[in-house]
Amino acid sequence: MKRIIVIGNGMVGYKFCEKLVASNYAAHYTLTVFGEEPWPAYDRVHLSSYFSEANAEKLYMAPLSWYEAHGIDLRIKELIVGIDRQSKAVISHKGETYFYDYLILATGSGAFVPNIKGIDKKGVFVYRTLEDLEHIMSYGKQVQSATVIGGGLLGLEAAKAVLDMGLSADVVEFASRLMPRQLDEAGAHLLKTKLEQLGIQIHLSKMTTEITGNKAIAGLAFADGTSLETEMLIISAGIRPRDELAQTCGLQVHDRGGFVVNDKLQTSDPYIFAIGEAASVEGIVYGLIAPGVEMARQVANQLMGQEVTPFTSFDMSTKLKLIGVEVGSFGDPLGESEPVETIVFEDKVKGIYKRINISKARKRLVGGVLVGDTSSYGMLLQIVQNQLVLPPNPEDLILGSRGDQTAGSGLGIDALPDSAQICSCENICKSALCGIIASGIEDIGQLKSKSKAGTGCGGCLPLMNDLLKHQLKTMGKVVKNVVCEHFEYTRQELLDIIKVKQIRSFKVLLTEVGQGDGCEICKPLVASLLASTWNEHITKQDTIQDTNDRFLANIQKGGTYSVVPRIPAGEITPDKLIVIGEIAKSYGLYTKITGGQRIDMFGARVEQLPDIWERLIDAGFESGHAYGKSLRTVKSCVGSMWCRYGVQDAVSFAIEIEERYRGLRSPHKLKSAVSGCTRECAEAQSKDFGIIATEKGWNLYVCGNGGTKPQHALLLANDIDSETCIKYIDRFLMFYIKTAEPLNRTATWLNKLEGGIAYLKDVVVNDVLGIGEELEKEMQFVIDTYACEWKEVVNNPELRAKFKPFVNSNEGDPSIKFKALRGQKIPALSQD
Amino acid sequence: MSALVEKLSSKQQDSLIWFKAAAISDFPDDGGACIKYKGYQVAVFNFDNKQRWYACQNLCPHKKEMALARGLTGSCKDEPKVTCPFHKKSFSLHSGESLNEEAYCIKTFPVKVEEGHVYVGFDSSY
Ligand code: SRM
Ligand SMILES: Cc1cc2nc3c(=O)[nH]c(=O)nc-3n(C[C@H](O)[C@H](O)[C@H](O)COP(=O)(O)OP(=O)(O)OC[C@H]3O[C@@H](n4cnc5c(N)ncnc54)[C@H](O)[C@@H]3O)c2cc1C
Ligand code: SF4
Ligand code: FES
Secondary structure, three states, X not given: OEEXXXXXXXXXXXXXXXXXXXXXXXXXXXEEEEEOOOOOOEOHHHOOHHHHHOOHHHHEOOOHHHHXXXXXXXXXXXXXXXXXXXXXXXXXXXXXXXXXXXXXXXXXXXXXXXXXXXXXXXOEEEOOOHHHHHHHHHXXXXXXXXXXXXXXXXXXXXXXXXXXXXXXXXXXXXXXXXXXXXXOHHHHHHHHHHHHHHOEEEEOOOOEEEEXXXXXXXXXXXXXXOEEEOOOEEEOOOEEEOOXXXXXXXXXXXXXXXXXXXXXXXXOOOOEEEOHHHEEEOOEOOOOHHHHHHHHHHHHHHHOOOOOOOOOOOOOOEEEOOOOOXXXXXXXXXXXXXXXXXXXXXXXXXXXXXXXXXXXXXXXEEEEEEEOOOOOHHHHHHHHHOOOOOOOOOOHHHHOOOOOOOOOOOOOHHHOOOOOEEEOOOOEEHHHHHHHHHOOOOOHHHHHHHHOOOOXXXXXXXXXXXXXXXXXXXXXXXXXXXXXXXXXXXXXXXXXXXXXXXXXXXXXXXXXXXXXXOOOOHHHXXXXXXXXXXXXXXXXXXXXOOHHHHOOOEEOHHHOEEEOEOOHHHOOOHHHHHHHHHXXXXXXXXXXXXXXXXEEEEEXXXXXXXXXXXHHHHOXXXXXXXXXXXEXXXXXXXXXXXXXXXXXXXXXXXXXXXXXXXXXXXXXXXXXXXXXXXXXXXXXXXXXXXXXXXXXXXXXXXXXXXXXXXEOOEEEXXXXXXXXXXXXXHHHHHHHHHHOOOOOOHHHHHHHOOOHHHHHHHHHXXXXXXXXXXXXXXXXXXXXXXXXXXXXXXXXXXXXOOOOOOOOOOOOOOOOOEEEEOXXXXXXXXXX | OHHHHHHHHHHHHHOOEEEEEEXXXXXXXXXXXXXXXXXXXXXXXXXXXXXXXXXXXXXXXXXXXXXHHHOEXXXXXXXXXXXXXXXXXXXXXXXXXXXXXXXXXXXXXXXXXXXXXXXXXXXXXX
């Protein structure tokens, strides 16, 4: 039995273990792994998600139990301080000696910290480990501003994190543009504009000469005489391989750092390998995960006597993960490796810049840059890597095909050769994936777990999805947007079945046209369909509802619920305000004005909900459906009632609209607003349907969205009277309810609707399908059968009894705990 | 061999403490409810109109929310499962394993129904 020792339990060190485990190493080797950090290997690439989640375990590559289960002796919090090559042993900081037959150096790198005057002041950080993040987060709580030195990939990610911490963010870059190694002048300029819109200040061509301040940092001084005030600094000026162990044993290192390795990844000692960011291959240190994984795989293969290919160079294409700005750079982005011709597309209005470099003979794609829209990144990267022959008009690659919708650029997934590498992190090619798909894969989750592709940075998932769909199609499997494994139908087909067969319960539907037990996808979906069709009380079938609908309230951290009474159009009398205040006070609820012009009371225990609602209903309130996929708020501005500019009574109309559609169940939630004039203070153009007053009546806008991907609403009809406006909304909403896919907001639905807004106008305004009247009738049924869900619960002892935490006890849930904040309470979580 | 396994497992069953949780009628059809056993919260589920019963810890290992009893039940192929209402992580009610290929897993408990009552089996460590 030979002994393998791995120094470093980072991403690459872990991948090495994973590869060994996959080839049943245990018959030949024992495996001991040393890690300096206080936790097992974690996903450094997604380190920034720690800012929002603050959950280290979620980032672990594998839990501690995994190492144990595979016989790996993992020793975390143990630093190796020396190597003795003569006796083939390593020495840990505890003074203990461990012997090896093969030694793997996976020590990674640390942040490169330039030698600037004042660098040791308080408030200066690097961005590399979980511990760095914890320090940054806790220091960030005491300050208002932070600066990042370094405008590269990592620096910008750090800047976004600074912004997310609620601090003002500045980025200082030495070069004259951002991401100088990945972007050209024009692309970098557009990126800068976009980041500035996000609120990040960018300072280019700045060489920092001093960090000023007394004990703690107060500012930066630059070589050009200018300065910048800042309370915190994050240095992201590059990486420095952790090759310090070389000094203890005379291994060869490169001038720019890193253990020098040959193409078998052997150091100057054939029993010692170096992989990941600690290795220097032909003078290059690869600061990305994909080459590291490939190195781990090759060394594991060598040790297991499997086929080896020499490791030479590796593609450095990257996508920036910054939320809000899409940036990609692939192949040779700047066209420096050979003479190239460049094709550039720029749309300043939409903020899109695309550049491709093609070989002089216009045969091959060499590389390129994408800013603002990286949807074609995967495909372009494939073309570069597989040296595909370009179409006659290479500009189609970035412009898409124009005119003839069906022409395509002839470079779909079909054109990729079998050897095309789809997942670069795991090095998995197209033919391998196709083979796995052919063995009977049906969804992307299965494909991921069977192939391991897409489990690294996740960048290849869109391409994997396309490949999966394409393969299933060629295998003759109909790729239908079926609901889930329990119903072989689309949402629309299920709606038709429910209507035609007059089905009123999930169970009947499942027995008649479904299979299995249902799941979290089909149950709420069917619940919504049943509600839109029959408008019966939803708690009658409470166990098919998402928890929010089951308990008619939004579940929150810690397991309490929120209470949101409807306040149509945001208009409320002083008396009603007092009632809300009194109720909140007597149940100790946290109150807040919502973004939807009403009041939310948070922190109610499930057993308190009926009592609270009883009091609200007594005072004339009703459910606000904040929990449902249904109408939320119709916001209003004060309109002609009070406002000197108002041309119509926006509040009255908003109340009428809100009361008309309250309780309407739909594929996703619905929001609306009415503004009293074109100044648009109610923000109607960001709503699913928005109404703006004109001198002559109303303009009706539809399919707007705030939220994750904001989109402006489009004009459906102008200068219409109230009655016509309501007629069109009736038709519009019912048409949406009948045809949208589950959980698609109106904006997403419209984006997929063939013919777009012109077609929607034809259906709603011109009634080309002749279904206008039917849609109105269906809407009228829902309006006529409306009843406040909470009122029914409050008055029905049987329904009321469902609101308790335990079936075998009348106690409240003792795990719910609160703490105080600014005179109110908030959840105290077990993690706190 | 199988006789031995049977004997061993029946022995294990013997050492369980069967806790009389509540009447069958206290549970909703085809869904979950929470019971308390000593200080411990257990989610109890039934499928097919109270034909099949399962139980597991109420605590979701993801964000440590007391939540699973309020989750939607269902199946994934033939595996019965529950999905946490907070972030939709699913767990097998047989093995307790995560169905999202994550490291989380939950504890499951045997359930039996006798004379109109639901019993959950705990070993003496609870
Ligand atoms: C309470 C409130 C925040 C606040 O304190 O102001 C809120 C709270 C929640 N929002 Fe919101 N949203 C609130 C206004 C908004 C707005 C602003 C608005 O309506 O004018 C938006 C953007 C407008 C839009 O929807 O187009 C908004 C966009 C979202 C989204 C993203 C939707 C999208 O299409 O991308 C979600 C996620 C979802 O629904 O899937 C969401 C989901 C949620 C949920 C329900 C998350 C959840 O499932 O638990 C939050 C419930 C918290 C709780 O415990 O009660 N919330 N949310 C606001 C309630 C308004 C109300 O009176 O009902
Ligand atoms: C914020 C951030 C974002 C990133 N984003 C991307 C991205 O989008 N795409 C991408 O491809 N790459 C990205 N990277 C780079 C990627 O994370 C690294 O390439 C990868 O982690 C390198 O793995 P490694 O195992 O070589 O080094 P590391 O992950 O650094 O692991 C080395 C480990 O060895 C330990 N160690 C060192 N010396 C010793 C010793 N003597 N004894 C014991 N233990 C020791 C260290 O403590 C460390 O835990 C990002 C990096 C960061 C920091
Ligand atoms: S209230 Fe809305 S924006 Fe705020 S945290 Fe919740 S979902 Fe996110
Ligand atoms: S707490 Fe259960 S899925 Fe997050």
